[in-house]
Amino acid sequence: MINKRTVLAATLAVVATSATAASRDYVSIVGSSTVYPFATVVAEQFGKTTQFKTPKIESTGSGGGLKLFCAGVGVEHPDITNASRRIKKSEYEKCRKNGVNQIVEVKIGYDGIAIANSKKSVRFELTRKEIFLALAKQVPDPKGGEKLVENPYKTWKDVNSNLPATKIEVLGPPPTSGTRDAFAELALEGGCKKVGWIKAMKKKDKKAYKRICHTVREDGAYIEAGENDNLIVQKLEANPNALGIFGFSFLDQNSDKVQGALIDGVAPEFEAIAEGKYPVSRPLFFYVKKAHVGKIPGIAEYLAEFSSDKTWGDEGYLTDKGLIPMPSAERKVFAANAKELKNLEM
Amino acid sequence: MNNSTSSRPRSTVERVNANLTKRYAKERRFKRMGLGAIIISLMFLVLLFGSIISNGYGAFWQTYVQLEIHFEPEDLDPQGSRNPEVLSAADYGGLVKSTLRDMFPKVKKRKEKRKLYDLVSSGAAFQLREMVMSNPDLIGSTVQLWVPADDDVDMLIKGHIDRHKPESDRRVKDQQIAWVDALQREGKIEKRFNTTFFTAGDSREPELAGIHGALMGSVFTLLITLALSFPMGVAAAIYLEEFAPTNRFTDFIEVNINNLAAVPSIVFGLLGLAVFINFFGLPRSIPLVGGLVLTLMTLPTIIIASRAALKSVPPSIREAALGIGASRMQTVFHHVLPQALPGMLTGAIIGMAQALGETAPLLMIGMVAFIVDVPANMMDPATALPVQIYLWADSPERAFMERTSAAIMVLLAFLISMNMLAVLLRKKFEKR
Numbered sequence A: 001m002i003n004k005r006t007v008l009a010a011t012l013a014v015v016a017t018s019a020t021a022a023s024r025d026y027v028s029i030v031g032s033s034t035v036y037p038f039a040t041v042v043a044e045q046f047g048k049t050t051q052f053k054t055p056k057i058e059s060t061g062s063g064g065g066l067k068l069f070c071a072g073v074g075v076e077h078p079d080i081t082n083a084s085r086r087i088k089k090s091e092y093e094k095c096r097k098n099g100v101n102q103i104v105e106v107k108i109g110y111d112g113i114a115i116a117n118s119k120k121s122v123r124f125e126l127t128r129k130e131i132f133l134a135l136a137k138q139v140p141d142p143k144g145g146e147k148l149v150e151n152p153y154k155t156w157k158d159v160n161s162n163l164p165a166t167k168i169e170v171l172g173p174p175p176t177s178g179t180r181d182a183f184a185e186l187a188l189e190g191g192c193k194k195v196g197w198i199k200a201m202k203k204k205d206k207k208a209y210k211r212i213c214h215t216v217r218e219d220g221a222y223i224e225a226g227e228n229d230n231l232i233v234q235k236l237e238a239n240p241n242a243l244g245i246f247g248f249s250f251l252d253q254n255s256d257k258v259q260g261a262l263i264d265g266v267a268p269e270f271e272a273i274a275e276g277k278y279p280v281s282r283p284l285f286f287y288v289k290k291a292h293v294g295k296i297p298g299i300a301e302y303l304a305e306f307s308s309d310k311t312w313g314d315e316g317y318l319t320d321k322g323l324i325p326m327p328s329a330e331r332k333v334f335a336a337n338a339k340e341l342k343n344l345e346m
Numbered sequence B: 001m002n003n004s005t006s007s008r009p010r011s012t013v014e015r016v017n018a019n020l021t022k023r024y025a026k027e028r029r030f031k032r033m034g035l036g037a038i039i040i041s042l043m044f045l046v047l048l049f050g051s052i053i054s055n056g057y058g059a060f061w062q063t064y065v066q067l068e069i070h071f072e073p074e075d076l077d078p079q080g081s082r083n084p085e086v087l088s089a090a091d092y093g094g095l096v097k098s099t100l101r102d103m104f105p106k107v108k109k110r111k112e113k114r115k116l117y118d119l120v121s122s123g124a125a126f127q128l129r130e131m132v133m134s135n136p137d138l139i140g141s142t143v144q145l146w147v148p149a150d151d152d153v154d155m156l157i158k159g160h161i162d163r164h165k166p167e168s169d170r171r172v173k174d175q176q177i178a179w180v181d182a183l184q185r186e187g188k189i190e191k192r193f194n195t196t197f198f199t200a201g202d203s204r205e206p207e208l209a210g211i212h213g214a215l216m217g218s219v220f221t222l223l224i225t226l227a228l229s230f231p232m233g234v235a236a237a238i239y240l241e242e243f244a245p246t247n248r249f250t251d252f253i254e255v256n257i258n259n260l261a262a263v264p265s266i267v268f269g270l271l272g273l274a275v276f277i278n279f280f281g282l283p284r285s286i287p288l289v290g291g292l293v294l295t296l297m298t299l300p301t302i303i304i305a306s307r308a309a310l311k312s313v314p315p316s317i318r319e320a321a322l323g324i325g326a327s328r329m330q331t332v333f334h335h336v337l338p339q340a341l342p343g344m345l346t347g348a349i350i351g352m353a354q355a356l357g358e359t360a361p362l363l364m365i366g367m368v369a370f371i372v373d374v375p376a377n378m379m380d381p382a383t384a385l386p387v388q389i390y391l392w393a394d395s396p397e398r399a400f401m402e403r404t405s406a407a408i409m410v411l412l413a414f415l416i417s418m419n420m421l422a423v424l425l426r427k428k429f430e431k432r
Helices: A002-020 A036-049 A062-069 A089-097 A128-135 A178-192 A196-204 A206-214 A229-238 A248-253 A270-274 A299-306 A328-340 B012-060 B084-089 B092-103 B110-117 B123-134 B151-157 B174-185 B212-243 B248-261 B265-279 B287-311 B315-323 B328-356 B360-364 B385-393 B399-431
Strands: A028-031 A056-058 A080-083 A103-118 A138-140 A148-150 A170-172 A222-224 A243-247 A258-260 A281-289 B061-070 B142-148 B189-193
Touching (some): A028 A036, A036 A056, A036 A299, A036 B123, A062 A080, A062 A281, A103 A178, A103 A229, A103 A248, A103 A270, A103 A299, A170 A178, A178 A206, A196 A206, A229 A243, A229 A248, A229 A258, A243 A248, A248 A270, A299 A328, B084 B123, B092 B110, B092 B123, B110 B174, B151 B174, B151 B399, B174 B189, B212 B248, B212 B287, B212 B328, B212 B385, B265 B287, B265 B360, B287 B328, B385 B399
Parallel strands (some): A028 A080, A170 A243
Antiparallel strands (some): A080 A281, A103 A243, A138 A148, B061 B189
């Protein structure tokens, strides 16, 4: 019992002291699950090659990360947030309201979103319009006219007679995921825009346009498979008729099991994404709280590690993990921003 | 027996006899069904353990490559100052690369060189750095050193990569396979016991990743949970069962405790976030907060089990104690509590086992995170074992699949040893 009592007393003492003198000697990072695999590699490298502690990284999703990041200034709030999309105006405003006035934006590279299926079946060749027609909740009436109908397509052959006559079955991330946001924006909207009268709507009624272009069908053809991309790969292997949506790094790591579909005639390959030819690719970012630089040890050095060419360059170690690097001119700009801690203006 | 043809049997014995075969058959059926249920569940258990062990046992071995490293003074410490800062910043990765180039002098093209460098884990450079930092006298000498191989090579050696697939379909290229085969012929590749797995924290390189950080996180978290929830739960149960008057207020408390035991664990996570982190200002991701949240979660379980244990102590014991002049306090602590303790310990085991496997509440308080440094105390950021399993299961690298199963085995071993301890304690109390 004495043992237990000492432990209890110690615990209470620790609670009491920590509540008053809270400080932090490691960098705290939150944010996107897409950036997580890259940020963790940099953090580990940073922790092992400098005298600083290894930063702590939580995978909270882009939106969740920015929410935590913008909650305020102080050791209890994270120093850096990763995002698989740019910060929104509303989020920026919220940051300012909570006293987070100075934010440094660093773009780290690009990520392609692959639509893949099992190697056991044939490789798909899709256009963005076909993806839109196959996966949107409402599509233009196949009979013609400027009318929307509930998605009637059951098989890929219904969408385009050149495609196989298999059931439309796509495993993808849930709405909370940044991958889903980017997929909706790049693939679905990209295809949606190809329909003239919907494109014309963008100017008149932006909300309706977004609703048409971004809403995914809910009749079972699109299956939300959770944030676990490995699970999607495994399910694709078990079901050769299904397609899956996930980040390029997972396609890269599992190239013996799954193959990426050609989109608008371009395969999801490293070079194509880097050159911007592959249509479904997006930039990845992280945001730094300037007020914490100098207060929390290691932030500036972490930025230096991340923005060096041996990390995010053409042959940097992040490319081994599937990051598509930026062109060298763009890299220079963001490396300079990171060094000078240039303020983000919106 | 002539009368047996009549419609109604005469005596009770006959009536019983008539039903007997049916009743026996019923009993046999019930027994068989019960046995069947147990056999089926055992089969599933064997299947589960079989798949975990067959997937995971490989992770306890790791492929190592032997390198002959010459610590070139010109590269590492040109001034010969042996200044720790100079030594720390030296290019150990370059040292590994030049060693590899010396081993395969025919490799000239840039792309081929990169493939060659990929044979060895990036951890080799960290290993060299540590060696030199702890013993600067190594500079200038030549050492035969076993360094971890890259996870892809490890997977190839362990047979998880099919050599016969077309080259484009596998992560290890033909050239790399040729190098690995050459090294194997020279005896420079070896599978060894993977000590890293038990001594390191998390890593993004499977060959450098270890379970120690998560294990320590779980240990700290559960120590806090046990230290807080067991005494508090037992005290609450004793008060409610032995001292509290039965009235509306205690009824209300009882209903609430029963309800709390059924609340989904994520709710406790949200509560912990609001109270401990937002209100008390404790840092995120630390085992202390994790332990406090899990205490909230396990308290109802322990209280309910402890009360049931107290109820099962026969009233005669209390009456006898009171009869010979013991106070109520003495009655409870000298006579009732020792009898009830085994049952209370069972409750504590169930509660702790639940707490050990919990990830949902930890998600809310930031313990689902990438943390490399092994936590040294309950104020260092940490994850827990189930969280580590989840994070590895989510990693793209193939070699993490093996580690995931191995981590599950560690979790199960932890659970079993925890339960063993409780069972031993219970045995000890039961004997008294």
